[in-house]
Amino acid sequence: MTEPLRIAIAGLGTVGGGTLRLLATHGAQIAARCGRPISVVAVSARDRKRDRGVDLSGVVWHDNPVELAGRKDIDAVVELIGGSDGPAKALIDAAIAAGKHVVTANKALLALHGSTLAATAETKGVTIAYEAAVAGGIPIIKTLREGLAGNAIRRVYGILNGTCNYILTTMRETGREFGDVLAEAQKLGYAEADPSFDIDGIDAAHKLAILTSLAFGCRVNFAGIHVEGIRNVSAVDIAYASELGYRIKLLGIASLANGAVEQRVHACMVPVGRPIAHIEGVFNAVVTDGDFVGQNMVEGRGAGAGPTASAVVADLMDIARGQTLPAFGLPASDLVDRPAHPMQRHRGAYYVRLMVHDRPGVIADVAAALRDENVSMEAMLQRGRASAEAVPVVITTHETEEAGMTRALARIAKLAAVTEPPHMIRIEPLQG
Amino acid sequence: MTEPLRIAIAGLGTVGGGTLRLLATHGAQIAARCGRPISVVAVSARDRKRDRGVDLSGVVWHDNPVELAGRKDIDAVVELIGGSDGPAKALIDAAIAAGKHVVTANKALLALHGSTLAATAETKGVTIAYEAAVAGGIPIIKTLREGLAGNAIRRVYGILNGTCNYILTTMRETGREFGDVLAEAQKLGYAEADPSFDIDGIDAAHKLAILTSLAFGCRVNFAGIHVEGIRNVSAVDIAYASELGYRIKLLGIASLANGAVEQRVHACMVPVGRPIAHIEGVFNAVVTDGDFVGQNMVEGRGAGAGPTASAVVADLMDIARGQTLPAFGLPASDLVDRPAHPMQRHRGAYYVRLMVHDRPGVIADVAAALRDENVSMEAMLQRGRASAEAVPVVITTHETEEAGMTRALARIAKLAAVTEPPHMIRIEPLQG
Numbered sequence: 062m063t064e065p066l067r068i069a070i071a072g073l074g075t076v077g078g079g080t081l082r083l084l085a086t087h088g089a090q091i092a093a094r095c096g097r098p099i100s101v102v103a104v105s106a107r108d109r110k111r112d113r114g115v116d117l118s119g120v121v122w123h124d125n126p127v128e129l130a131g132r133k134d135i136d137a138v139v140e141l142i143g144g145s146d147g148p149a150k151a152l153i154d155a156a157i158a159a160g161k162h163v164v165t166a167n168k169a170l171l172a173l174h175g176s177t178l179a180a181t182a183e184t185k186g187v188t189i190a191y192e193a194a195v196a197g198g199i200p201i202i203k204t205l206r207e208g209l210a211g212n213a214i215r216r217v218y219g220i221l222n223g224t225c226n227y228i229l230t231t232m233r234e235t236g237r238e239f240g241d242v243l244a245e246a247q248k249l250g251y252a253e254a255d256p257s258f259d260i261d262g263i264d265a266a267h268k269l270a271i272l273t274s275l276a277f278g279c280r281v282n283f284a285g286i287h288v289e290g291i292r293n294v295s296a297v298d299i300a301y302a303s304e305l306g307y308r309i310k311l312l313g314i315a316s317l318a319n320g321a322v323e324q325r326v327h328a329c330m331v332p333v334g335r336p337i338a339h340i341e342g343v344f345n346a347v348v349t350d351g352d353f354v355g356q357n358m359v360e361g362r363g364a365g366a367g368p369t370a371s372a373v374v375a376d377l378m379d380i381a382r383g384q385t386l387p388a389f390g391l392p393a394s395d396l397v398d399r400p401a402h403p404m405q406r407h408r409g410a411y412y413v414r415l416m417v418h419d420r421p422g423v424i425a426d427v428a429a430a431l432r433d434e435n436v437s438m439e440a441m442l443q444r445g446r447a448s449a450e451a452v453p454v455v456i457t458t459h460e461t462e463e464a465g466m467t468r469a470l471a472r473i474a475k476l477a478a479v480t481e482p483p484h485m486i487r488i489e490p491l492q493g
Numbered sequence: 494m495t496e497p498l499r500i501a502i503a504g505l506g507t508v509g510g511g512t513l514r515l516l517a518t519h520g521a522q523i524a525a526r527c528g529r530p531i532s533v534v535a536v537s538a539r540d541r542k543r544d545r546g547v548d549l550s551g552v553v554w555h556d557n558p559v560e561l562a563g564r565k566d567i568d569a570v571v572e573l574i575g576g577s578d579g580p581a582k583a584l585i586d587a588a589i590a591a592g593k594h595v596v597t598a599n600k601a602l603l604a605l606h607g608s609t610l611a612a613t614a615e616t617k618g619v620t621i622a623y624e625a626a627v628a629g630g631i632p633i634i635k636t637l638r639e640g641l642a643g644n645a646i647r648r649v650y651g652i653l654n655g656t657c658n659y660i661l662t663t664m665r666e667t668g669r670e671f672g673d674v675l676a677e678a679q680k681l682g683y684a685e686a687d688p689s690f691d692i693d694g695i696d697a698a699h700k701l702a703i704l705t706s707l708a709f710g711c712r713v714n715f716a717g718i719h720v721e722g723i724r725n726v727s728a729v730d731i732a733y734a735s736e737l738g739y740r741i742k743l744l745g746i747a748s749l750a751n752g753a754v755e756q757r758v759h760a761c762m763v764p765v766g767r768p769i770a771h772i773e774g775v776f777n778a779v780v781t782d783g784d785f786v787g788q789n790m791v792e793g794r795g796a797g798a799g800p801t802a803s804a805v806v807a808d809l810m811d812i813a814r815g816q817t818l819p820a821f822g823l824p825a826s827d828l829v830d831r832p833a834h835p836m837q838r839h840r841g842a843y844y845v846r847l848m849v850h851d852r853p854g855v856i857a858d859v860a861a862a863l864r865d866e867n868v869s870m871e872a873m874l875q876r877g878r879a880s881a882e883a884v885p886v887v888i889t890t891h892e893t894e895e896a897g898m899t900r901a902l903a904r905i906a907k908l909a910a911v912t913e914p915p916h917m918i919r920i921e922p923l924q925g
Contacts, residue, residue, distance in 0.1 A: 083643055083785050090710075093827055094642055192640070198786035200640025207816075208624070208632025210526055211515055211806030278522075336792055339768045353515050354630035354803035357793035360768055361786065371786035374643030384639075384816045395525055 065100035066381040067134055068164075071126035071152055072141035073106035076166055076193065078113040079366030080139065080373045085115045091374070095381040099374075102135050130155035137162035137380055139373060145169035157182050157189070162385065164376045166193035166369055172267035176280040180393035188385035190376035195268040196221060196345040198368025199361040200375060205275045205349060206390040212351030214276040218314040218491070219347035220340050221268040221326075223363040224252045224259035225291050225311040229328075230341045233299045233308070239292060251343060261290035262311065262326040269313030273324055274389045276349065277317050278396060282324070285401035289327035298414055298484060301442075301455050302330050305412070308338040309486065316402075323402035329489040330412050336360075337491065348491070405464040410439070410488035413458070415473065416451040416480045419443075423478040424454070430472040431458070434465035451480040457488065497532035498813040499566055500596075503558035503584055504573030505538035508598055508625065510545040511798030512571065512805045517547045523806070527813035531806075534567050562587035569594035569812055571805060577601035589614050589621070594817065596808040598625035598801055604699035608712040612825035620817035622808035627700040628653060628777040630800025631793040632807060637707045637781060638822040644783030646708040650746040650923070651779035652772050653700040653758075655795040656684045656691035657723050657743040661760075662773045665731050665740070671724060683775060693722035694743065694758040701745030705756055706821045708781065709749045710828060714756070717833035721759035730846055730916060733874075733887050734762050737844070740770040741918065748834075755834035761921040762844055768792075769923065780923070837896040842871070842920035845890070847905065848883040848912045851875070855910040856886070862904040863890070866897035883912040889920065 070077055084091065084099055092098040104117065105126035123129055126148050129138055138156040140163060142149040149167055156163050163182065165171070171178070171194055182189045192202045196219065205214070220226050224246060231242045243260065246252035258264045270283040291311050302309045307330035315324045331338045336358055340346040345363030350356050362368040379385065389396055417423050424441070431438060437459040443452065458466070470483045502509055516523065516531055524530040536549065537558035555561055558580050561570055570588040572595060574581040581599055588595050595614065597603070603610070603626055614621045624634045628651065637646070652658050656678060663674045675692065678684035690696045702715040723743050734741045739762035747756045763770045768790055772778040777795030782788050794800035811817065821828055849855050856873070863870060869891040875884065890898070902915045 079785070086784075087643060087645060090645065091643060093710075093823055096824075198641075198783075199789060200636055203635065203640045204632055204791075207811065208635045208807055209630075209803060210810050211519060211523060211803050213519060213522065278525075334771075334773075336768055336771045339766075339771050341766075351630075351803065352518075353511070353799035353806075355794045355797075355800055357631060357791065359636075359789065359791045361789035365787075367785035368787055371641060371643050371783065374785075375640050378642050379639065382818065384818075386814065386816075391525055392528075 063097050065098045066136050066377065067100050067102045068137045068139055068377065069103040069129035069132060069135045070101060070139040070141065071105045071129055072143065073104060073113055074141065075366045076369040076373065077106065077141040079370030080141070081113055081115045083370040083374050091378060095378050097381055099377050099381055103129055103132055105129055126152045127155050130159045130161060135161060137164060137377065139377070140165040140167060143167055145173045150174065153178060157185050157187060160185050160187055162187045162380050163189045164373055164380070165189065165191050166373060168194040168264070168267040168271060172270040172281055172283040175271060175274060175388070176393065176396055179388035183387060183393050188380065189388045190379065191271070192376050193369045193372035195271050196347055197361065197363040197365065198371045199345060199347065199359045199363065200372065201272070201347045201359055202275065204359060205272065206386060209349055209351050209354055209357065210390060212353050214317070214349055214351050216314070216316040216350040217272050217276045217347065218312050220310055220337065220345050221265040221313045221363070222259055222311060223343035223345055224256070225265070226340065227251050227343045228260070229291060229294065229309055229311065232294070232296055233303065236296055236300070238296050239294060260292060262288045265311060265313045266326045269315055269324055269326055272347070273315040273322060274396065276315060277322055277399060278389070278391050279322060279399040280396045282401065285322070285324055287325040287327070287404040291328050293484065294328050294486070295484065297453060298486060301414065305457065306333050307331055307488070308333055310337065312489065314489070318402065320399060321402040322399045323407060325404060325407070328486050330486055331489055331491060335491050405467065407463040408460055409463070410460050410490070411458045411466055412486045412488055413456045413470065414484040415454045417454050418478045418480065419452050420478050423476070426476050427454070427456070427473055430469045434469040436461045436465055436469050495529050497530045498568050498809065499532050499534045500569045500571055500809060501535040501561035501564060501567045502533060502571040502573065503537045503561055504575065505536060505545055506573065507798045508801040508805065509538065509573040511802030512573070513545055513547045515802040515806050523810060527810050529813055531809050531813055535561055535564055537561055558584045559587050562591045562593060567593060569596060569809065571809070572597040572599060575599055577605045582606065585610060589617050589619060592617050592619055594619045594812050595621045596805055596812070597621065597623050598805060600626040600696070600699040600703060604702040604713055604715040607703060607706060607820070608825065608828055611820035615819060615825050620812065621820045622811065623703070624808050625801045625804035627703050628779055629793065629795040629797065630803045631777060631779065631791045631795065632804065633704070633779045633791055634707065636791060637704065638818060641781055641783050641786055641789065642822060644785050646781055646783050648746070648748040648782040649704050649708045649779065650744050652742055652769065652777050653697040653745045653795070654691055654743060655775035655777055656688070657697070658772065659683050659775045660692070661723060661726065661741055661743065664726070664728055665735065668728055668732070670728050671726060692724060694720045697743060697745045698758045701747055701756055701758055704779070705747040705754060706828065708747060709754055709831060710823050711754060711831040712828045714833065717754070717756055719757040719759070719836040723760050725916065726760050726918070727916065729885060730918060733846065737889065738765050739763055739920070740765055742769065744921065746921070750834065752831060753834040754831045755839060757836060757839070760918050762918055763921055763923060767923050837899065839895040840892055842892050842922070843890045843898055844918045844920055845888045845902065846916040847886045849886050850910045850912065851884050852910050855908070858908050859886070859888070859905055862901045866901040868893045868897055868901050
C-alpha cells in the first residue's frame with residue numbers, strides 16, 4: 062500500500078496548527094516509516110485567515126466541519142474541535158457512519174460517549190484513536206493497550222492536569238497562596254479565564270475515565286468518579302507536607318479490587334521518595350501497576366501544540382500502517398460494566414489540619430472523636446502556642462475507612478475550640 | 494483470524510519461565526485482546542526436570558533449540574537463550590530462513606547483528622521483535638518506534654542497567670564503597686559472579702546501540718560507543734555529588750547533531766531536580782527528546798522474570814494481532830550509516846576530584862593547566878587543610894571539549910603535589 066492516507070482536520074487551533082506543522086515538517090520521515098505519505102485533503106476552522114505557519118493553498122476548506130465526514134476522498138477525520146457534544150460529536154458520528162477512521166484529542170467526549178463510539182466504530186470496521194486525549198504527548202494509550210497488554214492491571218494513577226500541577230508546584234516553590242498563583246497562571250496562559258474544568262478536577266477525571274476503561278476492560282464510567290479539585294489546598298498545607306516528607310499532587314487514581322473499580326481525583330500527599338513526586342510544573346505522568354510488569358511510569362508534556370500534535374500524528378501513522386485496534390483494547394462487546402467502589406468505603410491514610418484555640422482538653426476531644434471512629438493517629442504536631450489567635454494542629458492517621466474519617470471530622474468541626482472546618486488531604490503511599 | 498498463534502520458546506530460565514507463566518495465567522485475556530489465543534507448541538531448554546510452575550505435558554521438547562525453527566506447526570520462535578552468537582544466533586537465523594517471526598530478549602545479539610537480521614527478516618516477510626531486550630518491562634521500543642514516531646528524535650538517554658543503578662543507589666544511601674556494595678549485590682543475586690558485563694557498562698552499551706538505531710534511523714553501531722563503567726566511582730565522589738546538588742548515575746546517552754551520532758556510556762552527575770535522578774535501585778528509565786513532543790521519560794523494572802515476560806508477551810500479542818513493523822521502525826534498506834562523533838570532541842561540563850598535598854601554589858598550578866586548555870572553572874572546593882595526608886580538591890568546570898580536558902588532566906596528574914590520578918566524572922545538565 063503506497064497510496065497516501067488522505068485526512069481531513071476539523072479545528073485548527075493550537076493542536077490543529079501543530080498537527081499541520083508536524084505533518085509538513087516531517088512528511089518524508091512519516092512516509093518512510095509508514096510506507097505511504099499522510100496527505101491533508103480538507104480542513105474546517107472558524108478563522109481562514111490566521112497564519113498557521115504552513116501552506117494550505119491546496120487544501121479544501123469547509124465552514125461546516127460535519128461536511129468533512131461526507132467527502133469521498135478522505136480515509137480519516139481528525140477531530141480537534143473539543144467539547145463533549147455539539148459539532149465535535151456530530152462530526153465523529155458522521156465520520157464513523159461514513160466508514161472513516163477517527164482520530165481525536167477530545168477527552169470530554171470520550172469520557173461520556175467513549176464506549177458507545179467504540180462499539181459503533183467496530184460495526185463500521187473503522188478505528189477511533191485518541192492518544193492525544195490523555196496526557197498530551199505521552200503515549201500512555203498505546204502503552205496500556207499494547208505495551209503492557211499481557212498484564213492484569215491492578216491500578217493506574219497519574220498527574221493528568223498540567224494546570225493544577227503548575228499551580229501546586231509554584232505554590233510550593235514560592236510559598237504563595239492558591240488564588241494568587243492561579244491569577245498568575247491565567248496571565249501566563251497556563252490556566253483558562255474560566256479555570257473550573259482544570260482546577261476542580263473535571264479535566265483530570267475525563268482522562269481518568271478513559272484510562273480506567275483501558276486498564277480494566279470496562280465501559281467508561283465518568284459518573285462513577287469521586288472528583289475534588291485543588292481550590293482548598295493552602296500554602297500552609299504544602300509547607301506541612303514538605304515537613305512530613307510529602308509533596309501535594311492532584312492525582313487521578315483508578316484501582317480494581319474484587320471486581321469493583323475505585324476511581325477518584327483529588328489532592329494527595331505523595332512520599333517525596335516516589336518518582337512521581339518530582340514531576341513538576343506543567344508536566345504529566347502516569348503510573349501503571351501490572352501483575353507481571355510491576356510499576357511503570359511515563360512522564361512528559363501533557364499539553365501544548367507540539368506534544369499533542371505528536372500524539373495525533375502517532376495515531377495517524379498507526380492508521381497509515383494498517384495498525385488499527387479496538388479503541389479500548391478489547392472488542393467493545395467484551396467491555397463490561399464494573400461496580401463502582403464508593404468513596405465512603407475507600408481505605409487510606411489521612412492528613413488533617415485543624416485551626417484551634419489552644420485550650421486544655423482540645424487535643425483530648427479531637428483524639429476521642431478519632432478513637433470513636435476507629436481512626437488510629439500516626440502523628441500529631443502542634444507548633445504555635447497560647448496566642449489569642451487560632452493555631453494549627455496537624456494530625457496524620459494510619460489507614461482507615463473514609464466513612465469513619467468523614468464522621469470524625471464532622472464531630473471535630475463542631476468542637477467549640479475548632480475555628481474553621483478541618484482541612485483534610487489524603488495520604489497516598491503509592492507502594493508497589 | 495481466530496487460529497492460535499503457535500509459538501516455540503528456546504530457553505526456559507528466568508525469563509522463559511516467566512513467559513510460560515504469563516501465557517498460562519492470562520491466556521483468556523490475551524485471546525480476547527488479540528482475537529486469537531497464543532499457544533506454546535514446543536520448547537527447548539537444558540533442564541527438562543526443573544519445575545517452572547506450569548504444566549508442560551502437552552508441549553514438545555527439543556534438545557537442540559535450532560530444531561524449533563524447522564517445525565512446520567509454529568508461527569513464531571521466542572529466543573531466550575542469550576549470547577551474541579552460538580545457539581541463539583543459529584536459532585534466529587534458522588527461524589528467519591524458515592519464515593517464522595522472531596521474538597527475542599537478546600540485546601548483545603541485536604547490538605552486534607541487529608541491522609543485518611532486520612534486513613534478512615524483511616526479505617522473508619517476517620518480523621524480529623525485541624521489546625524485552627531493552628529496559629525489561631518498559632515498552633521503550635514501542636514508544637520510540639510508534640508512540641513518538643512523528644518526531645525527529647534529538648537525543649535518547651537512560652539508566653539501562655539495574656545492577657549499576659542498584660550499586661550506585663546503595664553506595665549513596667549507605668556511604669559504603671563500590672567493592673563492598675558489589676559483593677553484597679552478588680550475594681543478593683543482583684549482580685553476576687562475573688559482573689563485568691554490567692559494571693563495565695557493556696550491557697548498557699548493547700541496549701544503547703539498539704535505542705540509537707531506533708531513534709535516529711541508522712544501522713546499529715556498537716563499536717562506535719564510548720564505554721566506561723562504574724568501578725572508579727568512589728563514596729567520596731558520591732558525597733560530593735550530593736553536596737553539589739547532583740546524583741551519580743550510569744547513563745547511556747545517544748545524541749544526533751549535524752548528522753553525526755554521539756553514543757556514550759559512563760557515570761554522570763545528574764542535577765537532583767531531574768526526574769531521572771530519582772530512579773533508584775534496580776529500576777531503569779529512558780528519556781527521549783523529540784522536536785515536537787519534548788522530553789518524555791519512561792521508568793520501570795529493567796529485569797526479572799515478570800517484567801521481561803511482560804515485554805516478550807507484548808511482542809507476541811503484536812504478532813498475533815498482525816501488527817508487525819520493520820524492526821527499527823524503517824525498512825532496513827532505509828537505515829543509514831551515520832558518522833560517529835568522537836568522544837574527544839564531546840563537549841560538556843566536568844567534575845574533577847584531585848588528591849593533593851596542601852602546599853602553596855598547588856591550586857595555581859592546577860588552574861594554569863586548565864586555563865592553558867581553555868577550560869573554565871565553575872567552582873572549586875577545598876575542605877581539609879594542611880594535614881600530612883593528601884586532601885581532596887574538587888573542581889567543576891563550565892562546558893568545554895573533552896580533548897582539552899583530557900590534556901589538562903594529564904598535565905595535572907604529573908604535578909608533584911597531586912598524589913593520585915585525577916577522578917573525573919562528567920556533569921550532564923540534561924536540559925530540554
